[in-house]
Amino acid sequence: MKFARRTDWELTPNKISGILEDLKAKGKTVLDLTESNPTRCGLAYPQKELLSALSQDANMLYSPSTKGLLSSREAVAAYYAQKNMKVSSEQIFLTASTSEAYSFLFRLLADPGENILFPAPSYPLFDFLVDLNDLERGFYPLEYADRWMVDFEGVEDNINEKTKALVTVNPNNPTGSYIKKDELAVLNRICKARQCALISDEVFFDYALEGRADVVSFADNQENLTFTMGGLSKTLGLPQMKLSWTIVSGPKDVVKDAINRLEVIADTYLSVNTPVQNALASWLNLRPGIQKMIMDRVRINRDELTKKFASESLLHTEGGWYAIVKLADGIDEENLVEELLIKDHVYVHPGYFFNFNEEPYLILSLLPSPEIFSEGVNRIIKRLGCRQEPSL
Template identity: 45%
Template structure:
């Protein structure tokens, strides 16, 4: 009866079952997988909620790409972050996930494929499958820092490849794409008629970036799309305001925008109140962003300091983003380690295989939890992994 867009196996994984059992038994867990900024004790300015009460929001003026004032505000924000773009090339969406869905509708027919990095964001599996798009993976190589193997990317391209996705800073590796890597991807895209999609939702959270980092909108030769949103940039996932900024050769951008307009006009999904509040949310969101950046930096430094006393474990270099990867001894499987950590130490963390690391053993932690809780959870993790 049902399509194959959703998975046939809906059974929860072993970690989820173990978490449910621990919570049902009354365990107080330290959650090192928490990535919801509204649940980690940040101080949200009261003017955020007040901004949603603007009287202009009582009138409905449907615009496929969003209200001009909100698009201009987002364009100004992008320019301030070093990615200047004309407001006419900014498209508002309800989220980055929706932005992906729109771009797949724009670029792909059923069975076409897109290239995604691994390790990376696990939601790609669902985002592509829901649009009947196939996924082909290209590896990120780690040698002290993560880099893209241009030959592996080229080898992964098929006649049906419609887009190459880059995530920078990447979740969970925390790596940023370099100018050289991005230029070679853009060259490949331009020569093969493929779009370059940059997920830059974490671009405001640079902790220790390489100096030669780059943004997809810097690339002039390929059709490019940069994705961002308030979910990460202002720690406001509940507002449901994201964006796509298009770049590249003008004829290609114009052709893409004309088609995207049909997609956006069909759904008109971004609420008027959030569009009217966009300027105020971006402005107030800076305070939240500053708190998140401080939180992420504090927790990362704390994790690195704790790990120094556990020579069997190491924290991979984090350039940006909200997560860290801990390499742990591969003397046991990641699954057995995270289950033990949950059941015996009451700490929840993600195994590397959730993110398709090429081999074991890695554990991924969110850098968002309150510092005291994070330190305690990290200490238990390192002790259990070293045991």
């Protein structure tokens, strides 16, 4: 059978997956410091309240709406109102996941062969989303100088007449860097001049580690056609519930056009299930408690890293669920990650997995239980043979 060329992926498991499978087959316990699925990290969710919201008589009625049920979109609008942002339910589209929303937006904005610009480093799922929509990926660099920043020269160098959208991940995974107000102003100017839309993935927006006043959500950006995404997988740590939202903002006419076309795309799938939409408003009321629980976990593990690594090894992060450890020059990332797995049974991501443009880095999820995290970090430090004094 000749399958579509877009599915010509390298499907043999990579070396790391092979090692992981082998360890599993041998019954070894691996300390997984890549775990970023919050439902697997021993967090104490308000289970009773979450589940009881799914048991409603209204769930017996199928009354689909292309953008998602009005009451659910109003709940999303209320979430933004709590953050002092004016978003109308008419601007909101619900999808089953952020990944699905990306696909809808790529379908809306770009023809085959055109391109979307992504930050580097960032989250690796984009590669498949681009392939599946017959698009090309371009990258613009983020640079690190005590904190991560958008490299605007890099944006100008990489944007071209075929670029239909520029994606920001705000805060970015794994750099944890937010877009600042002055950065948004420059992005608006660059994108407006080229009729290029902005897509801001804000799934981690609520997880700020510091209270900076200059960070900005794109949800009420009016300067350019803008799509701002959020969702339950991170906002409430509930990836299994499969519900995300996209807010369309910008100049009135283009927003109206975009909404009309997106409605047809969304109507073709109607992918968000009714019980989850009906539960959304009461689930969002649980946001403060759930986010505190996750932030407490992130801070405990982050503190452990600051105690154990020298301050120059631990890159500054403004938010999100990840930490970046910069290793001594000359260490081969891939070898180290394999060695940690085979000899120490600790699983971490190498920087190249997130498209870092230089080596060597390790990326750690800050969600695992503190016992697992601390033991994993001890083993990494022992392997590196460089026990470092606390930087305090």
